[in-house]
Amino acid sequence: QVRLVEAGGGLVQPGGSLRLTCIPSRSIMNIAMGWYRQAPGKQRELVAHILSDGATNYAASVKGRFTISRDDARNTVYLQMDSLKPEDTAVYYCNGDIWTNNWGQGTQVTVSS
Numbered sequence: 275q276v277r278l279v280e281a282g283g284g285l286v287q288p289g290g291s292l293r294l295t296c297i298p299s300r301s302i303m304n305i306a307m308g309w310y311r312q313a314p315g316k317q318r319e320l321v322a323h324i325l326s327d328g329a330t331n332y333a334a335s336v337k338g339r340f341t342i343s344r345d346d347a348r349n350t351v352y353l354q355m356d357s358l359k360p361e362d363t364a365v366y367y368c369n370g371d372i373w374t375n376n377w378g379q380g381t382q383v384t385v386s387s
């Protein structure tokens with residue numbers, strides 16, 4: 275069973291930036307990874323995705339503002355979030371496409387003035 279540790283969340287003002295990190299207990303090599311978020315009263319949604327070759331895609335709501343990246347040598351996946359909006363407030367989770375029966379604790383992102 276994979277263990278997923280997300281970090282880097284916090285309170286930020288609108289227009290600000292945060293960088294989230296994800297360190298799974300299993301290797302991410304050759305595994306597609308994603309960042310998800312869940313806001314109160316909403317379903318969990320995929321916001322950013324990255325294949326093992328580096329190809330990415332994003333939810334329309336974050337496109338142009340968020341950047342997903344990976345460093346396989348550090349076994350880490352990142353989410354750079356810029357131009358944050360209050361509607362980005364949520365708990366953010368990472369996961370691998372083959373591991374989605376397991377979830378970590380997530381990291382809280384709150385965008386508020």
